[in-house]
Amino acid sequence: MEIKPPVDHADAKAAQARLEAAKESLTERFEELHRRFNEAKHKLSLPEQIVAHPWPAVGIALAVGALLGFSSGGKRPAIVEKKTVGGRITEALLGIVGTLALKMIREMAVKQFGGAAKEWWDQNQRPSESSTNYTPAF
Numbered sequence: 001m002e003i004k005p006p007v008d009h010a011d012a013k014a015a016q017a018r019l020e021a022a023k024e025s026l027t028e029r030f031e032e033l034h035r036r037f038n039e040a041k042h043k044l045s046l047p048e049q050i051v052a053h054p055w056p057a058v059g060i061a062l063a064v065g066a067l068l069g070f071s072s073g074g075k076r077p078a079i080v081e082k083k084t085v086g087g088r089i090t091e092a093l094l095g096i097v098g099t100l101a102l103k104m105i106r107e108m109a110v111k112q113f114g115g116a117a118k119e120w121w122d123q124n125q126r127p128s129e130s131s132t133n134y135t136p137a138f
Contacts, residue, residue, distance in 0.1 A: 058096070065092045 042048055050057040069088045 058100075061099075062092070062096060065095060 066089070069092050
């Protein structure tokens with residue numbers, strides 16, 4: 001049978017303190033890593049960047065559309081007439097205007113639908129005894 005040396009309470013308390021310090025340090029590092037990850041996620045989110053900076057997004061879309069339009073210049077089927085540069089630019093601009101118009105129409109429709117749904121909810125909501133102070137978050 002092996003004899004164990006007596007445990008010194010001071011050593012046990014010191015070890016416990018080191019363990020708690022390590023645990024706290026690890027928790028702080030994890031929270032910092034989580035915060036940095038969320039910041040990077042928001043910075044790399046394309047929809048959020050477009051909302052935050054709409055005009056550069058339109059400029060980039062215009063440039064990409066122009067590059068795609070001009071890059072296929074010599075590779076047209078024989079059936080399609082060769083268009084002039086002005087025709088390509090006009091088509092690119094019409095495409096951009098059409099896209100923006102459809103996006104605006106969609107946004108207006110969503111707002112109208114949201115308003116109608118909120119009115120319906122307000123008219124048809126029957127408060128119960130347990131939720132007399134409940135207000136829906138729209």
